[in-house]
Amino acid sequence: MNSSRNKANERIASLRSMLCVGLDSDPAKIPALFQSMQHPVQEFNRAVIRATRDHAAAYKVNTAFYESRGLAGMRDLEETLQALPPECLSIADAKRADIGNTSRQYAKAFFEAWPFDAITVAPYMGFDSLEPFFEYEDKLVFVLCLTSNPGSRDFEERIVEDGRPLYRSVLERVSAWQRNGNAGVVVGATKPGLLQELRRDAPDLFFLIPGVGAQGGSMQEAVSHGADPEGRSAVVNVSRALIFPDGEFSSVEQFEAAVNREAGKLHESMIGML
DSSP, X not given: OOHHHHHHHHHHHXXXXXXXXXXXXXXXXXXXXXXXXXXXXXXXXXXXXXXXXXXXXXXXXXXHHHHTTHHHXXXXXXXXXXXXXXXXXXXXXXXXXXXXXXXXXXXXXXXXXXOOSEEEEOOTTOHHXXXXXXXXXXXXXEEXXXXXXXXGGTTTTOBOTTSSBHXXXXXXXXXXXXXXXXXXXXXXXTOHHHHHHHHHHOTTSEEEEOOXXXXXXXXXXXXXXHSOTXXXXXXXXXXXXHHSOSSOOSSHHHHHHHHHHHHHHHHHHHHXXX
């Protein structure tokens, strides 16, 4: 089994937590107290990391919130990656895929230039577009399978020629494509019944489960339906509901305390299940 997957599973087992903290760090939403700092997003992310590191198994950096700000955003992404606890799984939520030579450069960017442990990718250009990612046998490749957004009905849930929804074909192909246990799928917590079904049929894949919190998914259902038979190999992402707590904050310490309380609640809800 590859080193990234082993690291994640060791962290899950030691903490009894599958919490993945989503760093969707929108500068327009971060508390005002960070806005006057020289590097607002970096300082905000560091505060979130300090507040959650005792509860988190993974961190997911949504690259769109960094790429949209050009070079300054890329510097924030790099500094954030360096600040992540080394014992936690680091995920680049980049949703990349293209023809083989382009995907090779994407893989090099997120696995070498920025040494993330894992990346999210889109499957619909087929295996040759994803093979460069799977060639990194000690990383994790999370393929979009059944996502948490309403638009998943447009393609992922559409019935294809064999009479099954398209996401079923994605699941089967990903299982066949993996090397050294380096494959995973993204399955939304907003569809708990289907999450349970997909986990039953793919016990050897690692699941990244978004949709808890602002999108309405249940943490308890995500953990109980998404974990493998040993209670491992899944992380449940929470972004906005965790990193943007309600209220006004007069100090970084006060903000961190609010985030820590919420992370503690999420962690506590999992301990009895793992």
